[in-house]
Amino acid sequence: MQKANRTMKMRTMAWMLALTTTILLAEDYKAPQNLLKNPGFEAPDPGNTKQPAVWSAFAETGEPIAFTLVTDHPKEGASALKLASDASASKFYGIGQQIPVKAGRTVTFTAYFRNVSLRDDSYGQISIEWLNGDEPKKEISRTWGAVAKAGDLSTDDWKKLEMTAVAPAGTALMNIVVTLFPARSPDGAILVDDLSVSAEDLAKPKP
Numbered sequence: 001m002q003k004a005n006r007t008m009k010m011r012t013m014a015w016m017l018a019l020t021t022t023i024l025l026a027e028d029y030k031a032p033q034n035l036l037k038n039p040g041f042e043a044p045d046p047g048n049t050k051q052p053a054v055w056s057a058f059a060e061t062g063e064p065i066a067f068t069l070v071t072d073h074p075k076e077g078a079s080a081l082k083l084a085s086d087a088s089a090s091k092f093y094g095i096g097q098q099i100p101v102k103a104g105r106t107v108t109f110t111a112y113f114r115n116v117s118l119r120d121d122s123y124g125q126i127s128i129e130w131l132n133g134d135e136p137k138k139e140i141s142r143t144w145g146a147v148a149k150a151g152d153l154s155t156d157d158w159k160k161l162e163m164t165a166v167a168p169a170g171t172a173l174m175n176i177v178v179t180l181f182p183a184r185s186p187d188g189a190i191l192v193d194d195l196s197v198s199a200e201d202l203a204k205p206k207p
């Protein structure tokens with residue numbers, strides 16, 4: 001009889017565990033989807049394995065040759081992207097990824113930065129460019145988000161940057177951008193990892 005009781009208890013516990021897991025999975029399912037591809041720079045570009053797949057890199061002048069995937073201290077996964085200024089004297093360097101989005105959606109963009117060797121008045125910033133549906137695409141406007149100055153960033157830990165903005169009328173695409181603004185060139189490097197972008201229709205009442 002005692003054994004039967006114990007079996008019953010075990011079954012109840014197993015059932016409760018299964019139920020809890022189901023509830024947790026359901027909660028997880030409701031979490032906003034990350035719209036970025038390769039958000040943590042885990043996939044290298046097949047054509048240039050120092051660069052992340054999907055993302056495009058830019059600089060004020062020339063190509064940003066100092067960007068590279070690194071495996072030291074990733075925020076998540078096995079790698080992070082090192083954004084570094086080079087000797088080209090560019091005033092800015094960055095990466096971007098274009099994602100379709102509807103006008104009126106509330107977009108939340110988060111990223112993690114960590115200092116490597118950035119100093120003085122140099123800083124990193126997140127932003128979103130809103131593009132229309134024309135060919136070629138035209139920039140409607142740009143929303144600048146959180147700034148991390150060299151002095152705000154530690155070499156020992158990651159700092160979260162976050163911005164929220166509503167896609168303006170006419171938006172068809174958004175360019176999710178991380179920019180490094182060196183006070184001088186070259187002027188150090190930062191790590192970037194674990195980016196996330198979600199777009200929610202907050203005007204629609206929840207069921």
Ligand SMILES: [Ca+2]
Pocket residue numbers: 040041042074075076077078079080193194
């Ligand atoms: Ca990563």
